Amino acid sequence: MHELAITQNILDIAINEAKAAQASQITKIRLIIGELSGVVGECIQFYFDFLKKDSIAQNASIDFETVPAELHCRDCQTSFKLEDSSWACPCCRSTNLEITNGQSCFIESIEVE
Amino acid sequence: MKRIKVLKNIASANDAIAAQNRGLLDRYNILAINLMSSPGAGKTSLLLGTIAHLRHQLRLAVIEGDIASKIDADRISKEGIPVVQINTGGSCSLEAHMITNALEKLPLKTIDLLFIENVGNLICPAGFSLGEHRKVVVSSIAEGDDKPAKYPIMFSLADAVVINKIDLLPLQEFDLAGFHKKVTGLNPRVTIFEVSCKSGHGIEAWCSWLLQQLQNHRKT
Ligand SMILES: Nc1nc2c(ncn2[C@@H]2O[C@H](COP(=O)(O)OP(=O)(O)O)[C@@H](O)[C@H]2O)c(=O)[nH]1
Ligand SMILES: [Mg+2]
Ligand SMILES: [Zn+2]
Numbered sequence: 557m558h559e560l561a562i563t564q565n566i567l568d569i570a571i572n573e574a575k576a577a578q579a580s581q582i583t584k585i586r587l588i589i590g591e592l593s594g595v596v597g598e599c600i601q602f603y604f605d606f607l608k609k610d611s612i613a614q615n616a617s618i619d620f621e622t623v624p625a626e627l628h629c630r631d632c633q634t635s636f637k638l639e640d641s642s643w644a645c646p647c648c649r650s651t652n653l654e655i656t657n658g659q660s661c662f663i664e665s666i667e668v669e
Numbered sequence: 670m671k672r673i674k675v676l677k678n679i680a681s682a683n684d685a686i687a688a689q690n691r692g693l694l695d696r697y698n699i700l701a702i703n704l705m706s707s708p709g710a711g712k713t714s715l716l717l718g719t720i721a722h723l724r725h726q727l728r729l730a731v732i733e734g735d736i737a738s739k740i741d742a743d744r745i746s747k748e749g750i751p752v753v754q755i756n757t758g759g760s761c762s763l764e765a766h767m768i769t770n771a772l773e774k775l776p777l778k779t780i781d782l783l784f785i786e787n788v789g790n791l792i793c794p795a796g797f798s799l800g801e802h803r804k805v806v807v808s809s810i811a812e813g814d815d816k817p818a819k820y821p822i823m824f825s826l827a828d829a830v831v832i833n834k835i836d837l838l839p840l841q842e843f844d845l846a847g848f849h850k851k852v853t854g855l856n857p858r859v860t861i862f863e864v865s866c867k868s869g870h871g872i873e874a875w876c877s878w879l880l881q882q883l884q885n886h887r888k889t
Contacts, residue, residue: 558761558793565679573675583670587679592822594792595679625821630854643818643851651854659822661796663675 559599562661566600566618567607570666574612579668582613586665590658591625591638616666625658680796686765690772690800697777700886701785702879703801705823707816708789710809711833713741714866715875716784720748722876727781727883732771734763734788741786751775762793765800782883791820803882809834814844817851825855829862829878836865 566587574582589595597620608614625638629645630652636645638658644651678684694701704712713733720729730751733742742754753771755763768785775783785801787794806827808816811834817824824830830852838845845863852859860878864871 558796561760561764562679565682568682569675569677569679573673573677577671577673579671579673593796594822595796630857643821651851652857653854655821655825655855659825660678662678665672665674665676667670667672669670 559596560603562595563600563603563607566663567604567611567613569663570613570616571611573666574668577668580612581669582616582666583669584617584619584667585613585663586619586621588621588623588660588662588664590623590660592655592658593661595661597622621664623658626656627653628656629653680798683765683797686769687798687800690765690768691802693772693777694783694800694802697780698887699777699780699783700803700883701783701799701801702882703785703787703794703799703804704807705787705791705794705804705827706789706807706809707791707812710789710807710812711831711866712786712789712807713744715807715831715833715864716745716786717748718864718866718869718872719784719876719879720745720750722872723782723879724748724750726880728779730775730780730783732763732768732775732783732785734767734786736761736788751780757788761788761790762797763787763799764797768799782879791816791823795820795822795826802886803828805829805831807831807833808848810837810841810843814848817848817855821855824852824859827856827859828882829860829875831862831864831875833864833866835863835870836867 570585604618628635631650632648634647731745733754739754742752745752753774755767804827862875
């Protein structure tokens with residue numbers, strides 16, 4: 557359900573950036589979603605189509621890129637992508653793991669006219 | 670057509686408000702603790718145990734976040750502790766602006782330690798900083814030992830993890846050593862407490878940690 561608040565944030569950030577660049581409309585928003593961020597792209601899409609009406613983003617589409625979770629083993633220094641939910645290093649089975657990628661969700665760029 | 674690099678976290682507006690909350694708390698010398706867990710892990714029970722233990726040493730206050738009800742706020746209010754209820758109206762996490770409103774309703778001049786009970790959820794609250802000084806995750810024996818693997822972000826952000834309902838250990842298959850290992854693997858700085866809010870086991874160690882955090886905070 558927090559996708560409604562998140563989508564509003566996305567729209568606000570995009571509109572502020574577009575206005576700062578003196579653009580008259582937004583045509584695309586590129587969103588990077590970390591696999592571990594808990595953000596669901598389909599929900600964002602759903603709320604986006606609803607919230608964008610009557611704004612300078614009304615003709616904008618939203619592009620998603622999902623970034624997989626990446627971990628670093630503090631014991632054997634292996635870096636790896638999370639393939640399953642076993643949560644252990646594929647080389648040494650250690651659970652001494654640092655999350656190095658896939659935790660956040662951010663707007664990479666927007667396209668404006 | 671023009672492309673503009675943005676590279677802004679979707680919670681950046683929230684983070685700015687959280688920073689303001691923290692500034693306000695710091696002006697009043699208040700330490701704020703954000704308590705997060707799945708529904709039913711024992712956040713309110715832990716608060717009640719903590720209040721009983723610390724109420725004569727510290728001036729406590731509570732912000733209760735809930736999707737709709739005010740049952741938890743009533744439980745706290747019976748103890749004579751200042752409490753503000755926030756109903757998120759369906760949203761699955763407290764957000765910083767809700768805390769800003771709640772702080773206006775609290776007697777900030779007479780608070781040492783403020784607890785914020787977040788909405789029962791282990792995913793969404795990880796993304797929304799509230800302006801708190803410490804994040805605490807409560808996980809209970811009843812929920813099973815796979816929580817750190819399922820919600821790694823939450824556990825990697827925590828300053829402390831409380832393993833509650835430790836009294837259920839004889840009744841439940843739960844790899845306690847494995848749980849400790851997974852949590853400290855994700856988060857080497859974390860402090861872990863084994864607690865039973867039912868028997869009172871571990872409440873004292875948890876309260877000592879809180880007192881220590883308050884002392885450290887006031888030194889800085
Ligand atoms: N056996 C046992 N039950 C507990 C313990 N702590 C809380 N509970 C029970 O767990 C349920 C949920 O507790 P509550 O504090 O409301 O959880 P919250 O949703 O995280 O605030 C209640 O029925 C409590 O009585 C404990 O240490 N042991
Ligand atoms: Mg509760
Ligand atoms: Zn390894």
